[in-house]
Amino acid sequence: MAPVNTGILFLQFSSLVNPHALSKIVLSALQKVDKLLYIKVKGLPMSETKVSTYNRIVNQLYNISSRNAADRFDTRVVLTDFRDSLIGPSVCDVNKLKTSHTIETILTTSLENSYAEFLENKRDGITSEVLHIDTNFKDTGIEHQEKTQNHIPNSADEDSIYDHVVIGGTFDNLHSGHKMLLSAAILRCKKSLTIGKLWELIEPCQTRIKKLQEFLVDVEPRLQYKVVPITDLYGPTADDPALQLLVVSEETQKGGMKINQLRQEKGLSKLDIYSISVIDDNHAGAGEENKISSSSFRKRLLGSHIKPPKFKSKPYVIGLTGGIASGKTTISKRLKDLGAHIISCDHLGHLAYKSGTECYRQMVEYFGVGILNEENEIDRKKLGPLVFSNKDHLERLNKMVWPEIRRLYNKEINDLKKQNFQGVIVLDAAVLLEAGWQEDCAEVWVATIPKEEQATRRVESQLSNSDRVASANVVICSIWEPEVTAAQVLKAWQYVQEFLEK
Numbered sequence: 001m002a003p004v005n006t007g008i009l010f011l012q013f014s015s016l017v018n019p020h021a022l023s024k025i026v027l028s029a030l031q032k033v034d035k036l037l038y039i040k041v042k043g044l045p046m047s048e049t050k051v052s053t054y055n056r057i058v059n060q061l062y063n064i065s066s067r068n069a070a071d072r073f074d075t076r077v078v079l080t081d082f083r084d085s086l087i088g089p090s091v092c093d094v095n096k097l098k099t100s101h102t103i104e105t106i107l108t109t110s111l112e113n114s115y116a117e118f119l120e121n122k123r124d125g126i127t128s129e130v131l132h133i134d135t136n137f138k139d140t141g142i143e144h145q146e147k148t149q150n151h152i153p154n155s156a157d158e159d160s161i162y163d164h165v166v167i168g169g170t171f172d173n174l175h176s177g178h179k180m181l182l183s184a185a186i187l188r189c190k191k192s193l194t195i196g197k198l199w200e201l202i203e204p205c206q207t208r209i210k211k212l213q214e215f216l217v218d219v220e221p222r223l224q225y226k227v228v229p230i231t232d233l234y235g236p237t238a239d240d241p242a243l244q245l246l247v248v249s250e251e252t253q254k255g256g257m258k259i260n261q262l263r264q265e266k267g268l269s270k271l272d273i274y275s276i277s278v279i280d281d282n283h284a285g286a287g288e289e290n291k292i293s294s295s296s297f298r299k300r301l302l303g304s305h306i307k308p309p310k311f312k313s314k315p316y317v318i319g320l321t322g323g324i325a326s327g328k329t330t331i332s333k334r335l336k337d338l339g340a341h342i343i344s345c346d347h348l349g350h351l352a353y354k355s356g357t358e359c360y361r362q363m364v365e366y367f368g369v370g371i372l373n374e375e376n377e378i379d380r381k382k383l384g385p386l387v388f389s390n391k392d393h394l395e396r397l398n399k400m401v402w403p404e405i406r407r408l409y410n411k412e413i414n415d416l417k418k419q420n421f422q423g424v425i426v427l428d429a430a431v432l433l434e435a436g437w438q439e440d441c442a443e444v445w446v447a448t449i450p451k452e453e454q455a456t457r458r459v460e461s462q463l464s465n466s467d468r469v470a471s472a473n474v475v476i477c478s479i480w481e482p483e484v485t486a487a488q489v490l491k492a493w494q495y496v497q498e499f500l501e502k
Contacts, residue, residue: 003031003032003034004032004033004034004104004127005033005035005036005104006033006035006037006038006099006101006103006104007029007032007036007104007106007107008038008040008097008099008106008107009025009026009029009037009107010041010106010107010108010115011040011041012042012043012109013041013042013044014043015109016057016060019060021133022060022061023064024133025131025133026061026065026068028131028133029107030069030073032129035074036074036076036101037069037073037074037076038076038103038218039061039076039078040077040078041077041078041081041082042081044085046084046085050159051086051160051188052159054082054086055158055184055187057082058077058180058187059183059276061077062075063176065176066175066176075176076179076215076219078097079183079186079187080097082187083187083220083222086161087161096118096119096120097118097120098120098121098221099120099121099218100214100218103119103121103122104127105126105127105129106119107129107131108130109130109133111130155273156245156273156274160245160272161188162189162190162245162272163189163242164191164192164242164244165188165189165193165194165244165245165246165247166193166194166237166240166245166247166271167182167194167195167248168196168230168237168248169252170197171197171211171212172208173301174208174212174215179215180276181247181276182195182216182219183219184247184274185247186216186219186223188245188247189223189245191223191224192223192226193216193224194225194236194240195216195225195227195228196228196229196236197209197212197227197228205466213227233259234259237262237263237271238262238266239266239268241268241269244271244272245271245272245273245274246271246273246274247273247276248275249277250276250277253273256271256275260273302475302477302488303474303475303476303487303489303492304474304492304495305443305473305474305495306472306473306474307472307473308473309496310442310443311442312499312500313442314423314500315341315417315421315422315423315424316424316425316500317425317426317427317440318340318426318427318441318442318443319426319427319429319432319440319443320335320427320432320444320445321430321432321444321446322447322468323448323449323463323465323468324430326447326449327447328428328430328447329428330478330485331445331447331489334486334489335489335493338489338493339423339424340425340426341416341424341425341426342426343409343412343413343425343428345405345409345427345428345429345431345432345437346429348404348408348409351408352404352408353377353380353401355378357404359400359401359404360378363378363383363397363400363401367383367386367393370382398431398434398435405435406435409437409440427441432444433467433468434463443473443474443496444471444472445472445474445475445476445492446468446469446471446472446474446475447476447477447478448465448468449479476489476492
């Protein structure tokens, strides 16, 4: 049977006893599905009260999947049966499983049960398959994972359940590490789970919130979820007296301690803290972390085309933009070395300021002769404080300068066309998006660094990283070593060359 996009694997609790057999079952299921595999465990004992037991099972399932599946494969372990066993079905009872993606195939390990009737969102003509497992199979990765698990000190009892739980993180490119963190929180939560999400990463915040909410509802739809964007370490933990448990990863444990210190200073009760271990990343490349992390996923996306070009033309115009200290100038130099013709809009801006131009006349008329130097040229040092401290003045200046810069770069592009230039032109412009010049470009490349890395004064008058990334075809980040940035630029450049040759 050819692989389908989405499937579900039903496991019996009894099959979880042997970790090596379980690994073989999950591996076999992964080979039947291309994109998304739901895993649902049935037959759990109603007398089980150990949250930690179920948590280890869920972690094991995500560990197996992350080791054996493709880099961006999506696995979702449904938690409803686990919570029914822990809390009791009288409190939370679900008869049917409603998934956000349509189930195309059902995978089981025996013919004893037919689960199609329990699925609310299934394809017409859904298929079923019994997986045949080699019981002699032994997964050495399981042993390695168990041996390398570290004991992490917690202030929370690992088997306690709380009414109100909180977690925080980037949740950028939702991966197995995130899912283990979320699952640990859900299994320990009875009523509401608050999730704080950080801004300013490669995925826009609203995109991450949408993906996170979809995952949460898929694995346990009966909890109350509060997903809130945050801009600092503390988020809702700083002020919400109802919160009881904070779930963190081992690398953010110190942050949990800082949160409790702040809560004590505000007269709030300390949160119990439960930490989970991070897991190894079998797909880690050079310069990437050995653990599964958002930063590794972001590194793999950087330099890739996250959106296709708008059109194909010769010459081919790429708009390059980025904020102060974003590495845009270095990227522009690398593109020049690769053969691109660079048009510096900053240089064209200097030409627009020259005496004798219409732009010069308008600027002197509006701002006065006080902006001129001894040679009667516009002195940017005198002009700067006037416009960056007054929004109206800045908008008026832009209306004078931006059209002239656009006229100048279009003239340069047309001159290159007359010379039969067929290559790539890079329009290097800090205000590319603000000025609307992306309309003249086949694609947009954004140079970015985390917000805290940027110079702070004039940056506030510019677009945010999130705003720029939302318009980007390619994102390049220069916070790592120069060779990492160079590799991102080369990856994007090679895509363009291949695209133009098609």
